[in-house]
Structures are given as C-alpha cells and as structure tokens.
Amino acid sequence: MITSLLVTAATQVNPDEVVTNFEQTLLLIMVFVIMFGLGAGLTPRDFKLALKRPQGLIIGFVTQFGIMPLLAFGLIMLFLFQLDPAYAIPVAFGALLMGAVPAGTTSNIFTYFSKGNLALSVIMTTNSTLWAILMTPLALAIYGSFIFTQDSQLEIPFANIVATLVLMLLLPVIGGMTLRRYSANIGAIMELLGGLIGVFFILFLIATWVPRNWALLASTPWQTYTVAIGLGLFGILIAYTIARLIRLHPANARTIGLETGIQNGPLAIAIVLATFANDPNLGLILIVPAMYSLFIVIVATFVTFWFRRANTAEEQKIPNLL
Template structure:
C-alpha cells in the first residue's frame, strides 16, 4: 500500500517528471512530428497496438488475481517515458526518434488510454474506474504545458528542468525500492509467480516485438533499436500514480504490484538489452544511411 506521505511525495515526483517532459518540447517538435506521419504511426502502433495486446494475452493465459490483472492492463496501456530516451541514448539509438515517439504516445494517450482500457476491460470482464483515470491523465498534462512554457520563456531554465525530470525518473526506481518494496514485502513473498512473470514479460515481449516490427519495416538498425526500447519501456511512474490516486484499501497493493515490479525489472531488462545493442553497433552499420526513419 501507499501511505499518505508516500502519496504526496509520489505526486510531487510525477509533477516534476512530467514538467521535465514538457520542458523537452517545443512547438517545432510538434511541427516535425506532423511532417513525419510515418514516425507518428510507428509510435502509436507500437505503444497502443502491441503493448495493450501483450497485456491482454498475459492476463488471458496467466493465472492472475483480478486486481493484479487490472495492474497489468493499466501498465500495458501506458505511454513511453523519459527512461526510454535515456536507454536509447546509451544504446546508440536514434534519440530524436525516441523523443518523437515519447511525445506522440504521451499526447495521444489522453484519448487512447481510456478507450483501450474500456475495450480490454470489457473483453476481460475487469472493473476499472475509467473516470478517475481520465481525470488523472488530464491533470498530468498541466505540468507538461508548464514545462513547455518554461522552455519557451528561458531555454536554459527549460534545459535544467528537462534534466531534473529525466534524473528524477531514474531516482523514482530507488524510491520504490526504499519505500514500496519493504512495506509490501509479505505480499511480494506470497503473491503468485505469475505476477512476476507478467511484470517481466511485459517489457521483454514489448522490446522483442518492437524490434521485430521495426525490422519488418526495414528501418535502419539504430531506428530499430529505438523502436524496440520505446515499445517495451512504458511510463511506470505514471502507471503507479494512476493506481495510487485511483484505488485504496487493502487491495491497493495488488493493483500496484505489476506497475511497481515492472518499474524495477524493466531497468534490469533494458540495461541487458542496451549492452546487446551496443555490441551490435558495428562500424559497417555506422556507414549505412540513417535519417530519422
């Protein structure tokens, strides 16, 4: 469960993370995005086509309690986060494409996340308070707008805000380790293995399918790596915030389980994948024509 102090701290961290995301954006980013509809399409299909379907399959075939299944569904419907941009950078992927996909999935998420939750929740016979989730998503656009305003008023201040938001997104994992894990240790010891399988498989399958999708489209290897990481690395802090602000009571830890565990394991998974991608970054590949897509 999440205590009152943790909930307030979580809200503050999410605000700063979304503020940093907004500070990374300029009107020109949206102009460039609209000029590259192919990139927009890849981002939308990857985040809101593959990931929710992967979550649906995991819920269907794994023996998950209904509350845990709700957590899987929420996590799988999240947009990309700034963490994916960091791993894209270290894997020598296409950072511009990574940011474009993150922006696209975040903006489109306000409309698509409630629709996808409605479709998949009905198909899986799960009860989800969609109105609360919609309200949370709309509220989270406020710091994004403020961040964009800061960037427009002062480029240096915007750059610092962007850095702080990205740094806090990584620190957020440490917050979960220090706070949520010890408080829910007994639950973590007694929960079903399927909960852990779902938490790990969501990211692993997302990265694998994202990479395969990019290779089918014959994208440059740098762009394929980017699409893979953007697909598999969801916005864990946002999912945790939605669960924390939507559910309460003794079952709250069950709803929180997969978003929290996913946020922990995806760092390990993405780190391993980054090492693999860096080894594949050969000299011959560097000579290939790149471009954004």
C-alpha cells in the same frame, strides 16, 4: 488451497501500509515533475520536424497502443487467469493499465546508451504521452470488457482515470513547454531534473516500498512475476523485430523497441494511487506496476548491452529511413 491462502494474506494488507500518505503525495509530485521536465525539453521546432518525417510517430503509435495493451491482455489470459479470481482480477487491472499507459522518459536514457535515435525517442515519448489521454482509457475499455465482467466486482473508474491523466500528463507537459518558450535556461534545468527524478523514482521504490511490502512480494505467485517482467521484455523484442522486418534503420529499430517496451511505470502507479487509494485491493492492483517499474530497469539494461554489440560502423553506411 495455496492460492487461496495467498489471496487471503494479500487482501488483508492495509492500504495505508502498502503506500503511506506521505509516499502517495511524494510519488504524485514526482510524476508531475517528470512530465513537466518532458514538456520543458520540447520546442515548436521539434513538432515541425516530427510532422515533416511522420513515419516514426506512426510506427511508434501503432506499437505503443497496439502491441502493448494486446500483449498485456495476452499475458493476463495465459498466466493470471490460472489463479483464484479474487487475486487475479485486481492484479489483472494493474497489468492491463501497465500495458495501456504511454512510454516512460527512461526510454530516452536507454535509447542514448544503446546508440539509438535519441531525437526519435523523445518525439515518440511525447507523442504517446499526449495520445494517452484518449488511448489509455480506450484500451482499458476494449480489453477490460473481456476481463472485468459483472461478476468480477471490479469497475474501471474511467472518469477518475481521465482526470488523473489530464492532471499528471497534459497540464505539466503544456506547462513545461510554456516555461521553455519564455526561459530556455530554466526549461533546460527542468528537463534535466525530470530525467533525474525518473531515475530517483526507481531508487525510491527499492529503498522504501520493497522492504515494507516484502511479505506481499514473497507471497506473489510466479505467474505475476512472469507478467510483470514479460510485458517489458516481450514488448521491446516484438517491436524491435517488427521494425527490422519492415527494414527500418537498425538505430531506429532499437529506438522503437525500447520506446514500446519501456512504459511509464510512475504514471501507472500514480493512476492507481489517485483512483484506488481507499480500496482494500490496493496492494494487489499496485503489484504489477510496482514490479514492472523495478524489473524494467534490469531488462532494459541487458537489452541495451545487447544492442550496443551492433556494428555501428557498418550501420552508418545505411541510409536513415526515419
């Protein structure tokens, strides 16, 4: 009975009130600039180094597109499917999308403060970003086939998602790399601007989206909060544990953990806005990507403090394996 009332209240939210037209445009522009800044920080030398030492790329690919979609699927089945399908299905899509998108640029910031391998972090972010054109729709197709049946009344618009990924990922990264090649100074400025906008994005959500959608957040069941928070937390811990078990350098293990668990929340939100702008379930589809983007900052901050307690002097005696 309580869940049904929550579903009714949530689905009656006007999509234009969840995210205004101005906010939709601004969010899409910010994601474009963030990805452009990521590309502006890359040079051909970075790719040559990555090809010479591909272990990090391979491990990062496996953890990013192997662990995270599977983790999202597991959390959906454990928690969301306890709820009314009218609520669970659209929320589950947002959660699955959150697990299928590539790493976010804020992972580079937390890697730096956790004394991780910053070069590896940047290369892993770029690698997962470029692979996302293929792997994000593939993950949605594989796991979505188990979740979204014909009775669910929710179809995954793969063509729109791929088009959004090309527009929001591939084109700005290539544009940033091109700018960096012809103007290193402007490229460096755009790289810094992209990182700053990534931080501003979170502040923007806190200042605008949260207050206006407070009723929706207050009516959100605890299971949804568990999925949104657990996706980042468990993603970091699982990837870090795997990296340590295969005896990677602790700094690289921290990097892989953060790169895996810190997903590109702004991109997930941009995909939802571009694909489901007029859908009456927009508020429900957005809830996990928006909550994840808010809570991952808190989760990553605590994890970073924990990582910084490592004995870095002792770590320096260990050969770097990546």
